Amino acid sequence: MLSEVVEALVFPGFLFTLGLGFLFEWIERKIGAHMQGRIGPLVTGPHGILQPIADFLKLLYKEEIVPTFGDVTIYKIGPVLYFLAPILGMLFVPVMGTRAVATFDLDVLFVIFLLAFSALMVVILSFASESSYTIVASGRLVLQYVSYEIPLVIAVITAAVFSGALSLAGVVQTQSNVWNVVYMPFSFIVYIVALMAELEKPPFDIPSAKTEIVAGWLTEFSGRSLAFLKLTKEVSLIFGGGLAVALFLGGPLGPVPADPLLASVAYTVYFLAKLLAVGLLIFILRTAMARLMIAQVADLFWKILTPLALAQLAFVILLRGV
Amino acid sequence: MTDNETKAEAGAGLIQYSTENVVPFGPVHPALKEPEYFKLYLRGEKIVDVIPRIGYVHRGLEKAAEQRRWSQNTYLFERTCGICSFIHSLCYVQAVEGLTPYEVPRRALYIRLIVAELERIHSHLLWVGLLGHWAGFDTLFMWVWRDREIVLDLVEAIAGNRVHKSLVTITGVKKDIPEGMKSRIVERIKYLADRARFYKHIVDTESTLLARTRKVGNLKAETAQRLCAVGPLIRSTGIPRDVRADDPYAAYGEVPLDVVTRSEGDVHSLLQLRLDEIVASVKAIDYALEHMPGGPIRLKIPPAIPAGEYATHCEAPRGEIFYFARSSGGVSPDRVKVRTPTMANLPTAIELLKGLTMADVPVVLTAIDPCFGCMDRMSFVNLDSQKQWTWSGEELRQYGIRKYFPERKI
Numbered sequence: 242m243l244s245e246v247v248e249a250l251v252f253p254g255f256l257f258t259l260g261l262g263f264l265f266e267w268i269e270r271k272i273g274a275h276m277q278g279r280i281g282p283l284v285t286g287p288h289g290i291l292q293p294i295a296d297f298l299k300l301l302y303k304e305e306i307v308p309t310f311g312d313v314t315i316y317k318i319g320p321v322l323y324f325l326a327p328i329l330g331m332l333f334v335p336v337m338g339t340r341a342v343a344t345f346d347l348d349v350l351f352v353i354f355l356l357a358f359s360a361l362m363v364v365i366l367s368f369a370s371e372s373s374y375t376i377v378a379s380g381r382l383v384l385q386y387v388s389y390e391i392p393l394v395i396a397v398i399t400a401a402v403f404s405g406a407l408s409l410a411g412v413v414q415t416q417s418n419v420w421n422v423v424y425m426p427f428s429f430i431v432y433i434v435a436l437m438a439e440l441e442k443p444p445f446d447i448p449s450a451k452t453e454i455v456a457g458w459l460t461e462f463s464g465r466s467l468a469f470l471k472l473t474k475e476v477s478l479i480f481g482g483g484l485a486v487a488l489f490l491g492g493p494l495g496p497v498p499a500d501p502l503l504a505s506v507a508y509t510v511y512f513l514a515k516l517l518a519v520g521l522l523i524f525i526l527r528t529a530m531a532r533l534m535i536a537q538v539a540d541l542f543w544k545i546l547t548p549l550a551l552a553q554l555a556f557v558i559l560l561r562g563v
Numbered sequence: 564m565t566d567n568e569t570k571a572e573a574g575a576g577l578i579q580y581s582t583e584n585v586v587p588f589g590p591v592h593p594a595l596k597e598p599e600y601f602k603l604y605l606r607g608e609k610i611v612d613v614i615p616r617i618g619y620v621h622r623g624l625e626k627a628a629e630q631r632r633w634s635q636n637t638y639l640f641e642r643t644c645g646i647c648s649f650i651h652s653l654c655y656v657q658a659v660e661g662l663t664p665y666e667v668p669r670r671a672l673y674i675r676l677i678v679a680e681l682e683r684i685h686s687h688l689l690w691v692g693l694l695g696h697w698a699g700f701d702t703l704f705m706w707v708w709r710d711r712e713i714v715l716d717l718v719e720a721i722a723g724n725r726v727h728k729s730l731v732t733i734t735g736v737k738k739d740i741p742e743g744m745k746s747r748i749v750e751r752i753k754y755l756a757d758r759a760r761f762y763k764h765i766v767d768t769e770s771t772l773l774a775r776t777r778k779v780g781n782l783k784a785e786t787a788q789r790l791c792a793v794g795p796l797i798r799s800t801g802i803p804r805d806v807r808a809d810d811p812y813a814a815y816g817e818v819p820l821d822v823v824t825r826s827e828g829d830v831h832s833l834l835q836l837r838l839d840e841i842v843a844s845v846k847a848i849d850y851a852l853e854h855m856p857g858g859p860i861r862l863k864i865p866p867a868i869p870a871g872e873y874a875t876h877c878e879a880p881r882g883e884i885f886y887f888a889r890s891s892g893g894v895s896p897d898r899v900k901v902r903t904p905t906m907a908n909l910p911t912a913i914e915l916l917k918g919l920t921m922a923d924v925p926v927v928l929t930a931i932d933p934c935f936g937c938m939d940r941m942s943f944v945n946l947d948s949q950k951q952w953t954w955s956g957e958e959l960r961q962y963g964i965r966k967y968f969p970e971r972k973i
Contacts, residue, residue: 277705375588377921380607431727443699452594452697452925454586531771532699534922537609 245342246451248433253336253509255328261516262475265482266293266519269524276528293475297468305464311371319369320466323362324473327480327543330355334483335492336512337505339413347407348436352484353394358441360386363458366470370461378457381448385438391437395550396428400488403557409484413492420491422558427553429489430544436481437523438538440474445532445538451479462546485514490515581698586921587933590619594697594925595736601928609896613913628899633659633734633868636896640886641727645902647879649728654877655899656731657812658888661873663734665862671735672814673855677748679813679877680851685714686880687837687844690932691762694834697925698775703765707907711756713751735861745852748858754844759841765973766834771811773831779942780915780927792911793904794882796931799827799836805877808824818851829929867895879904930935 248254250262262280267282267290270432274281283287307313331342332540333352345351364386365380394510401407404415438445486492493508493515533541583603590598597719598619604612624643628636660667688711695703701765714724721740721944722728730736740748766772784800797804805822807815814887821843826833870892876885882904889897908931 273701278709279701279705373584377583377586377605377608443701446699447922450699452699452921453922454592528702530700531695531703531769531775532922533771533774534920536920537774 244353250341254332254342257336258328258331258476258479259472261479262472263293263297264290265371265520266475267295268520269527272521272524275529276525297448297452300468301465305466306460308370308372311461314367315365315369316461317466319362319366320462320469320473321367323359324469324476326355326359326362327473327477330480331476331483333409334480334487335410335413337398337508338493344408344410345541348409349397349401349407351414352409353397356393356439356481357390359473360390366462367448367458370458372461373456374454374456374460376413377454378448378460383460384535385445385447387537389435389438391464392431392542392550393439395554396425396432396435397484397488399425399428399550399554399557402554403449403561405561405562406460409487413487413494416481416491417494420489422489425489425553425557427549427559428544430487431550431553432485433519433522433526434546435542436485438542439483440478440523442523442527444527444533446532446537449536450532452500478520478523479516482516482523485519486515490519508532586823588853588928589923594929596693597896597933599933601924602682603916603921603924605921608922610921610924611915611920615909615913624891625772625901628896629719630895632866632894633890634866635898636899637732638727639727640825640899640901643903644879645726646686647881648726649678649730650877650879650884651901652678652731653726653813653875653881654875654884654886655888656733657875657877657961658873658886658899659733659868659896661875662888662890663864664869665734665864667734668859668861669814669856670739670858671853671860674736674738674740674815674860675731676730676818676851677740677848678718678736679854680848681714681718681721682754683760683844683880684752684841685711685718687841688755688759688930690712690837690880690929691834692831694776694926694929698772700769700772701774702764707762712832713755717748717751721749732861734864735859737861738744739860740852740855744841749849749852752848752859756842757843757876759838759845765837765938766831766838775922775926776831776834777829778827779923780828780919780930782915783933784828786914787828787911790911790914791907792882793907794879794932795836795840796882796908796911798823798827799832801826805835806876810876812875812877814851817854818847820847830926833930867892868896871932881905882907905931907931 250256264462270286270292282292285291285295291321307316309539319417330352333341333348335341341348360382364382365555367375369381400412400421403414403421406412406415441447441449447457449459451457454460459467492514497504497507586603586605588601588603589595592803600616600619602614602616603610604614615619624639628639631639637652637656640655642646643651688707692704692707695701703894715897718728719725721744722730722738730738734792782796782800784802787797787800787802792800793804801824803822803824806812806822807820823836823843827838867964868890869888872887872889874885874887876883878884879968884904885900885902887898887900889899891897912928912931914923915930919927
């Protein structure tokens, strides 16, 4: 019982996820900076590695301005719920072995629900703050959501269908010899692109396009709420990336020593290495592209990625049938 | 923008957009580096109407000029614009030189051309970077702005300052380009030409940038002419209108110059056109440095300028600028009038925006390379009766007295 509480709260649960979130934000900023010929964060900690934490703490101290118009209750509760979704989701992602902290037979469905819940929370938060910018952003969020959600779910389901299991632990276990990405490369591509849309990374940073609608749905948030909303974006990357690792890259599996403790360490290292690979892929893609327009996003997902995901699903079903 | 104002306008019968979302674009907005207000009427993402409100950075430069000496005004008009500062002082000086009987030394004319073209490279690079930023392509922005440092360093080496060059003076320039500096300038600008070709390759091949710029804001040649567009904007529609070639000033008559045109009239063609113009400018500078004549760089003249009126124009990086100067024979001008390219291009940008989407606003609005600080003047539009009028100098003076000294009799 105690060990499970520690697992859920410290490692590989809450604190571990937060730490990874801060670390990946630093990696993202460093990579972006170096690709653009800049230096990036440098002052706080060695090579500026503590800068994301410093930024978070700074925002916590800042004054929070609550708009008098709009729905203040949702405006205040929303960030907490939004923050909980990826933290909760991370408990279902196997890190130290094939078993995650929390697991049940149909947890793939629950994870899909959490992904949808995050998107819904953003729309609600955006509406609740009710300024002209956030209303435009809400429209964009909903359009973007209906664009990427279906290919994203199809990609996740493809992995589940191939493994014949609706639990992440089951999906991971079937990849002990060959990773899923070998059989379903297009699902992996679709998943990564849809994940970038979910995380609003360029070229999909349309709902928070700063040169068009100020900060998009984040415009009216300040202080603590803003700190947690920004942190949630980073943690969502860990959750989404961890899910990609579990579904397509064999989770934490790899050659491990016999000793159970050393094996857990090795599993964690494999997981982190694969997560880093997914993160690097996303960071490099985001730095190399301009922002699309919302109609072009719908075009991309509906005309190209959804058929691609469906074709991959059909291929996988045939493969399993044979 | 309050709801009441919107309703008042709708009630006046001029604007009937009850279902539209009114989104303010400015006066303080991340996409605008200078304050200017555009009221966007949106239906969903689509722009139904745009109402600009100009004048946030009206600084009274023209009035200030009347209280300073002719030579002091060179520095004043340099501050009309923070980017194309040299061309403003050059155009002002040309207007003053038109009133005087002196002949400007030829070497000074060549130096003016070289610095004006360096400034064009600097301004175009700045714009390409900013367009990248506005289209959400920050990497392009960072790369281009790093290369822009090269040209700023060159300008600093020649003039002593990076932005406000303070180089040009009435009947000449103040600093010479020494023989030893030529090879360095040529080497650096050749590198810049290579970079410009590289960026052209990027804007022609990067698919997300193409998606944002190609076929966005299709400007027709007739529309551009009807709305009096100038500079790269009208050249992007295929009309080779360029003051440097049409009415050469400085040493432009003696230096071969490629007038770059495109036919598409969209934002992508503006990108290509400006990058091509960088290459053309590099060629012109190279030629001018090689063929620069010797001799003095300035004359000594008395401070009083003969009475008369003179109007002149120059091709700034953004388009044609126009200066008018009137002298009554004193040491200060009677009147100086400035017309900047942003003023000429703004109606075109507004026309282009209608029917596009919110996401196009920063890209299209900035495609004209707006410089609102240069533009702001006095003019009025009554939205109720759609009447437009401008104030004469005398009316403006009387308004000022009424406003600040209400007790005084006019």
